Amino acid sequence: MSHRLPQFARATGASLVLAFALIIPVWAQSDPAPGTQSPGQQQPDSAASPMQRGQMGSMVSPIEPLPFRSDLERQRFKALTGELRCTVCQNESLSESTAPLARDIRMEVFSMLQEGRSDFEIRNFMVDRYGDFVLYRPPLASHTILLWGGPLLLLIGGLIGALFVIKKRRQAL
Amino acid sequence: MIKMLVPLGVFVGLVVLLLISLPTAEQRRQVSSPLVGREVPTFSLPGLHDPGVSRSTVDFRGQPFILNVWGSWCFSCRVEHPYIERLGREAGVPLVGFNWRDEREDALEWLDQFGDAWTVHMVDVEGRAAIDLGVYGAPETFLIDHRGIIRHKHIGPVDEEIYADLIERIEQMRVEAGT
Known part of the structure; x- marks a missing residue:
């Protein structure tokens, strides 16, 4: 008994890893927008325009300094751009990205903050235009129930499993 | 066991x-664009050949039109250009070029080189109107009906298959508009 259990656990763990290893290459191929390009993005076949060359310089300091009126405003800006996705990048938030579109949207977020709009309004502004995709934290909706409830379900499942094993071992003693 | x-x-x-x-x-x-089924955002932008003239998305109300996002820096726009030219000739509705974050001289040079297939251009240098349109890459092609509702959005270059699909959708919109 004491010998069989770890082996069983090892086998289950190994199959999980194997399943993911098999499926991840297939998943990785899905690209949100095949063939599109954002301004300033490097493209080997095309001649770089003066604009692209000009933007290479701005790569050194990706995030432009902004004249915030208060520390609170700075923090709100940081939080908002940190949880909004840069739509043209691979897994970068708005706050991290050097893409020109990300900079445009950052400026938009900044000017909305200056106008005194709430975080909720700013997030809605983005969702209205780019969909839930821009939110790193997906909203709680019918199609995201499993996503939000999944960890809880796994925890409950794990606890039940653990209780079961403990009970069995107690009996074996 | x-x-x-x-x-x-x-x-x-x-x-x-x-x-x-x-x-x-x-x-x-x-279903990546939440704007499909909603009214096209209203914005006014200067022209490309005529920077002094300002046009609004409202000006096209009353007939369907195509809005094609392009830039001289965009390589895929050259790839799709033959199909955009065909749309300009055969779709029978205005083909509006949305020149996104471009330099005017570059854009004009590009048109000289590859041909100006568009009915008219709207120039968005700062990219603010593009944000309202939910644009995140060029090329993108929007179909807008006579009431100003965005009916379809295609992301990426237009090819033979996409072209046929777009033409079919435009025909439908023209029937609805009665033009």
Whole structure:
């Protein structure tokens, strides 16, 4: 008994890893927008325009300094751009990205903050235009129930499993 | 013995679950713009050949039109250009070029070189109107009906298949508009 259990656990763990290893290459191929390009993005076949060359310089300091009126405003800006996705990048938030579109949207977020709009309004502004995709934290909706409830379900499942094993071992003693 | 089959069951179950979710990833891409079915945002932008003239999206109200996002820096725009030219000739509705974050001289040079297929251009240098349109890459092609509702958005270059699909949708919009 004491010998069989770890082996069983090892086998289950190994199959999980194997399943993911098999499926991840297939998943990785899905690209949100095949063939599109954002301004300033490097493209080997095309001649770089003066604009692209000009933007290479701005790569050194990706995030432009902004004249915030208060520390609170700075923090709100940081939080908002940190949880909004840069739509043209691979897994970068708005706050991290050097893409020109990300900079445009950052400026938009900044000017909305200056106008005194709430975080909720700013997030809605983005969702209205780019969909839930821009939110790193997906909203709680019918199609995201499993996503939000999944960890809880796994925890409950794990606890039940653990209780079961403990009970069995107690009996074996 | 049965216990040894459990890992295999978990493995098979996971593979099945992941394979089932692959097609839905494809569907998510299809409905990527929340703007489809809504009114086109109102904005006024200067022209390309005529920078002194300002045009608004409202000016096109009353007939369907195509809005094509392009830039001289965009390589895929050259790839799709033959089909954009065909749209300009054969679609029978205005083809509006949305020149996104470009330099005027570069854009004009590009048009000289590849041909100006568009009815008219709207120039968005700062990219603010593009944000309102939810643009995130060029090329993108919007179909807008006579009431100003965005009916369709295609992300990426237009090819033979996409062209046929766009023409079919435009025909439908023209029937609805009665033009």
